[in-house]
Amino acid sequence: MDTVSVMFVLPSGGGGGGSNSVAQEAMGLARLGVDARLAVNAPNHAKFVAGYPELEALKVPVLSYADAAELAPHMASCRVVVATTNRSVFDVNQARVEMLKTDPKAPVKFAYYVQDYEPLFYAANSEAWTKAYQSYVVLKDAMLFAKTKWLCDIVYANHGIRVSKVMPSIDHDVYYPDLKHRNEKLVIAAMLRPATPRRAPWRTVRIMEAIAKKYPNVSMQVFGVTEEELTVAGIELPPNVKNWGVLRRAEVPELMRHTDMFLDLSDYQAFGRTGLEGMACGCIPVVPVLGGTAEYAVHGRNAFVVDTRSDDEILKAVETFVAMDAKTRAEMRQQALETAAEFTITKAALSELRIFRQIAASEG
Template identity: 45%
Template sequence: MARISFVLPVGGGGGGAHSVVQEVNAMRDLGIEARVLVNRRNAEGFRHTYDRFPWVETGGMEAFDGPKDLAHLAAQEDVLVATTNTSAHTIAEVARLGRAPAYRAAYYVQDYEPLFYAAGSAEHALAIASYAVLPECTYFAKTRWLTGMVEAAHGHATHLVVPSIDHGIYRPARRPAGALRQVTAMVRPATPRRAPRRTLRILERLASGEFGPVAVTAFGCTAEELREAGLTLPEGVTLMGRLRQLEVAELLRATDVFLDLSDYQGFGRTAAEAMACGAIVLAPGLGGATDFISDGVSGFLANTTDEAAVARAIRRMLSLSDAELRSVRLAALEAVSGFTPVRAAVSELRAFGLG
């Protein structure tokens, strides 16, 4: 029986961690001995975030204290998967501790992390180096934009795998007739590439009635986090705070229009999840969302760094007739319907040469 471990040094809650957990869950259902290895500092938060998966408490999640501890956990694995640039370096350190490891190294590229850091910084250098520290590594990513970035910047052939959405919670729901259209956006003050200031400016314009009567909701941070970042919640915008995955799904099922105004998206998970809930989405034209959004057909794309272009797209979306909205909504549901954890798991197993 194949044994696969994903090294995931985070407390969970983000899109990348969601991908790993639901794909590990699918692999386990397929009879694979798959598990998640979390650094001990984040282990308790991880258990709390994913307590709805029984295997998290029964051996499917293990905590490690450093490379030596990880080497012990990895001794019997067939594949050891990095999921972040830091975990790639940790796996490389494991290999340096002893003889050539029996496992195959893989790198799940969930975003192009060198873009997270200032050029010339130590963090940027480590992110760049993560693509050179794992010999004979299997690289895989879930969008053509990401596979293209790795191949162009580092010369590594990179497998395109299927993205996954938990359709058990991200699903459409009947909306009340005659209600105001609900516009929702995620605001992340601590993540500049998610454009929190731009997002709040656009939400302020929406709440003011500039685009017509709508109800406006934001989530992803607390009011205190906004204040600490020097940001102000616009009048008329409801802030839901930090939400767990089931709570995000509930909000998206009540959403008519979802806005992701990030500079770019390696994948665009929340937009895809919103589409699975029946929402009409606006996503960045730069990045992975172009794999599943055809502009004006299954959703909308814009140069999100240009607020005038964003405003034009929003006017276009909110001017759609009921028949046009239904057409886009159905196309959106169809576009992401194949993003299942089982299909994602199978595509990864094939990338590893195990299927």
């Protein structure tokens, strides 16, 4: 069966959920025999390559570009070019102009892999908000696709553009359980990102403080933030909350394998990758009801899905979990593992390959 050459354009140093998704799905496509490549902007290139050594092992090229003029020839050698962030949409669009100056009939087609609804990142009507809002229409004739129904729906509601749905994925070579491990006491962990308000760092600390006060025998832990970042943000952790700091990609699942409950108290999640990755490690997540977590989370069965605007609702979920007997908690963990097992890189890569073949075969 004929395949297509695909290049994802990702101006990022990696490490975030969207970058992990793009990197691992490019590798998934490569395993299927697809000519898959990545293009990363020059300031982030070295960090990105260092963060994903598996790309080299699978011979997935990670190309560097300083500007549109450098990106253009990379694009010209591919059949389908995929933007992955609102910034990359503008990079790709400018590079297309440069490419068509050299080859007006270049047979390159375009897509936008929508990772989040990025206007929500910025103050309404700010310059950054305006660019993010425009990004869905800037790349003319591009096909948009996303990993959650929520993302498809919100783009259509705000822009009238149909977005195709693909499968989400997690890396089961990295995220897997240790069923032999038993904690002496329950462990509840959360990720803190003070620089990202929508991830609700102050709410998370407030909730963890309340849990620590009510359940002194529960081990409370956080990761994703340095002590310096906490100081700058004016956040003080309760004395009985351990901070693991900024963890490397391989260290996060190791923590999750030793965690019973993971708190994602974000305002919303376009998908909520860390919650699903926690489930794959045997950890029960608390995730926001707003957004795309319905792709995997079923309240009370494999996760707790809450309105994160309500402290009472969050704490009720924690109380329910802490009060469970061992058998009930083990069944919930089993359900979480079975759910996470459905989200494979191969399934995601195949769903994207279908999209890329449609794009490559389209007229114009």
